[in-house]
């Protein structure tokens with residue numbers, strides 16, 4: 001099986017999942033967090049090396065204070081409890097996003113989990129939190145500008161060289177999944193998705209379990225990735 005090395009998921013539809021069931025939006029987020037735990041463990045079993053997930057965007061601060069607080073608390077709770085299994089599995093957790101605007105306890109939870117799992121090497125779970133794709137590029141450009149100021153020679157600077165200026169130097173995204181029915185990228189990992197295959201599903205994230213994930217992997221298998229070149233087989 002041709003397994004994508006880096007899978008990214010825009011975990012959308014938690015709110016609608018809950019509303020449909022007459023529950024509060026927060027219950028959708030809680031259910032979504034359980035789905036994430038299952039998927040993180042499963043992805044490694046399937047041979048995926050890096051799983052990036054969009055958990056909170058810089059624009060999600062536009063939501064009610066109650067919902068923002070709930071999502072912040074959920075991250076802290078999650079990191080402090082649920083991550084035991086992920087740690088045991090050998091998964092390294094990294095968090096991508098801006099650190100300003102975040103509460104002290106949230107920052108501490110992030111620091112702790114990154115520290116606790118830093119030597120794990122079976123797979124990487126990249127949690128994008130207070131994350132924006134354009135912001136990541138801007139922050140990277142600022143770091144690069146500093147290096148240039150300090151004498152870095154950029155005569156032969158290539159697009160591959162920019163990865164180390166991003167929040168974490170992760171490989172390009174092979175497969176991008178968006179649950180919840182919308183077909184847009186909502187400022188997710190713009191630099192890393194330049195040649196990603198896209199997979200959109202109407203399934204709301206809490207219902208996006210292992211078998212749904214496998215469906216996306218099987219779908220990816222049949223994609224013809226040309227990267228601007230020509231498929232020699234098809235052109236014979």
Ligand code: IPE
Pocket residue numbers: 011012013014015016017055056057060071180
């Ligand atoms: C995705 O679900 C999770 C976050 C954005 C935090 P939503 O909360 O966007 O759910 P919908 O799109 O309103 O259903």
Ligand code: IPE
Pocket residue numbers: 010011012054055056057060182184186
């Ligand atoms: C994208 O979902 C962000 C996350 C999944 C965390 P949104 O629900 O915020 O995106 P829009 O508003 O539909 O574009």
Ligand code: MG
Pocket residue numbers: 012013180
């Ligand atoms: Mg949404």
